[in-house]
Amino acid sequence: MNLPARLQSTLELMHEVDSVARPADAVVSAWFRARRGIGEGDRGQILELLYALLQHHARLGWWLLRHGREDVARNRLLAWLALKEGRTPDQVKLLFDGSKFAPSALTAQEHALLVKLQGGAIDHAGMPEEVRLECPAWAAGPLRRRFGSAFAGEMAALLTPAPLDLRVNPIKAMREAMLGALRDLGLAAQASAIAPHGIRLDERVSLARLPMLKSGEAEIQDEGSQLVALLVDARPGERVVDFCAGAGGKTLAIAAQMNNKGHVIACDVMEGRLKRSAERFRRAGLHNIETRLLASETDKWIKRHKAGFDRVLVDAPCSGTGTWRRNPDARWRAREEEGLDNLVALQARILASAARLVKPGGRLVYATCSLLLEENEEQVAAFLAAHPAFRVVPLEEAAPGLAASAHGDHLSLTPARNGTDGFFAAVMQREASPPGEAANGPNGP
Numbered sequence: 001m002n003l004p005a006r007l008q009s010t011l012e013l014m015h016e017v018d019s020v021a022r023p024a025d026a027v028v029s030a031w032f033r034a035r036r037g038i039g040e041g042d043r044g045q046i047l048e049l050l051y052a053l054l055q056h057h058a059r060l061g062w063w064l065l066r067h068g069r070e071d072v073a074r075n076r077l078l079a080w081l082a083l084k085e086g087r088t089p090d091q092v093k094l095l096f097d098g099s100k101f102a103p104s105a106l107t108a109q110e111h112a113l114l115v116k117l118q119g120g121a122i123d124h125a126g127m128p129e130e131v132r133l134e135c136p137a138w139a140a141g142p143l144r145r146r147f148g149s150a151f152a153g154e155m156a157a158l159l160t161p162a163p164l165d166l167r168v169n170p171i172k173a174m175r176e177a178m179l180g181a182l183r184d185l186g187l188a189a190q191a192s193a194i195a196p197h198g199i200r201l202d203e204r205v206s207l208a209r210l211p212m213l214k215s216g217e218a219e220i221q222d223e224g225s226q227l228v229a230l231l232v233d234a235r236p237g238e239r240v241v242d243f244c245a246g247a248g249g250k251t252l253a254i255a256a257q258m259n260n261k262g263h264v265i266a267c268d269v270m271e272g273r274l275k276r277s278a279e280r281f282r283r284a285g286l287h288n289i290e291t292r293l294l295a296s297e298t299d300k301w302i303k304r305h306k307a308g309f310d311r312v313l314v315d316a317p318c319s320g321t322g323t324w325r326r327n328p329d330a331r332w333r334a335r336e337e338e339g340l341d342n343l344v345a346l347q348a349r350i351l352a353s354a355a356r357l358v359k360p361g362g363r364l365v366y367a368t369c370s371l372l373l374e375e376n377e378e379q380v381a382a383f384l385a386a387h388p389a390f391r392v393v394p395l396e397e398a399a400p401g402l403a404a405s406a407h408g409d410h411l412s413l414t415p416a417r418n419g420t421d422g423f424f425a426a427v428m429q430r431e432a433s434p435p436g437e438a439a440n441g442p443n444g445p
Contacts, residue, residue: 001042004095004102010049014073024329054328058131067116082117089114136331142372157416162326164201166218167226171285173217195226216283221249224413224420228367229253231425236261238310243267243354248277255286267292297350306356314354316347318368318375322422344374358430367425376424390428398427
C-alpha cells in the first residue's frame with residue numbers, strides 16, 4: 001500500500017469505529033478479518049494512525065469546533081495531518097487526489113480548513129485542561145476528586161502507549177524458559193516487576209509472532225489484572241467462583257494458581273463470552289473450571305449455592321477509566337444518560353448477591369478497572385456498612401508484597417504510579433454472623 005491507500009483505509013476504519021456500538025478492538029479485528037489481503041506492515045501502520053487519532057479525539061474536536069467544522073472522521077484526519085504531522089495544504093492535496101484507492105479530492109472548504117490550521121500544533125494554550133488531557137466531561141469531577149493535585153499527571157499517563165503484558169501459564173511453561181523463547185524471536189522481553197508469572201514487551205509486536213499464545217503457554221494479561229487474580233489467593237482443592245468472568249483472563253490465572261486442583265466456576269450473563277472463554281481454558285490445559293451462565297446477578301443458582309465457596313471474585317462491570325490508555329475509544333463511548341449512579345447501583349447489587357456465595361471464613365474480592373472513588377472505596381464502604389458479617393482484610397495482611405500499591409487498605413494501581421492499567425481491589429473476609437443476623441445477611445436472601 002502507498003500512503004494515500006493507507007489513509008483511505010484508515011478513514012474507512014474510523015467510520016466503522018464511529019458507527020458501530022462495539023469496542024474499537026473488536027471492530028478493528030472484524031474489519032481486518034474481512035480484508036485479509038492487507039499485509040502485516042500496512043496493517044500495523046493503519047492501526048497506529050487509528051489509535052493516535054482516538055487518543056487525540058478531544059483535541060482534534062476542539063480545533064474543528066474552533067473553525068466551525070463538523071467533527072467527523074475525514075475532518076479529524078485532515079486536522080491530524082496538518083497539526084501533528086505538519087503537512088501543508090498542498091502536500092495533503094497530493095494525498096487526497098481522488099485516484100484509485102486514495103481518499104476523494106479535497107473540497108474547497110476542506111482546503112480552507114487546512115490553510116487555517118497550517119503552522120499550528122495539536123495542543124493550544126486556549127484549550128481547557130480536560131480537553132488537553134482527553135478527559136470527558138462526565139469523568140473530570142470524579143477523577144479530580146480522586147487524584148487532587150496529581151490529576152494532570154495521572155491523566156497524562158493515560159495517554160501513553162500501553163505495553164504488551166503476558167502471563168505465563170505455569171501448568172505448561174516456566175517464566176525463565178518463556179523469556180528465552182521470546183528473546184530467541186528477537187523480542188526485548190522482561191520479567192514483570194511484581195507479578196510472578198508476568199512478562200512485559202514494551203515494543204509493538206504482531207500477535208502472530210507469538211506461538212505461545214496459540215499453544216496456551218501464555219495469555220495476554222496486564223500486570224495489574226494478574227495482581228488482582230493473585231489477591232484471590234486461591235489454594236489447591238478449594239471451591240472458587242469468578243462471578244463476572246467475562247473472557248476468562250482472571251479465571252485462567254486463578255485455576256493455574258490452584259494447580260488444576262479444586263473447582264473454579266466461571267459465571268457471566270453473556271453466553272458468547274463464556275463459550276469463548278471455555279476454548280481458552282481447554283487450550284491452557286485447565287480442567288478444574290466449569291462455566292455457568294447466569295440470567296442476572298440474582299440468578300436462582302446463587303441462592304442454591306449460598307455459603308458454598310472459599311473464594312469469590314467480583315470483577316465488576318465499571319466505567320473502565322483505568323484502561324483508557326489501552327482502549328482510548330472507551331472514554332467517549334460512555335453514554336452520559338446512563339449515568340455513573342446507575343453503574344454504581346448495578347455494582348452494589350452484584351456485590352451483595354455474590355457475597356451470599358462466600359462461606360464463613362471465606363474471602364470476597366471486589367475489583368474494578370476503574371479509578372473512581374464512587375466505584376471503588378466508596379462502593380466497598382457501603383457494602384461493609386450493610387453487611388456486618390464481612391470485614392476488610394488490609395492489603396498488607398492479604399498480600400504484604402503489594403502493600404506499596406495500596407490506597408488505604410486496598411490495592412490501587414495506576415499507569416502513572418505503577419506502570420499498569422488502573423485497577424482497584426478490596427479483600428473482604430466473612431466472619432461468623434453477628435448475633436441476630438440471619439444466615440443470608442441483613443438484607444435477606
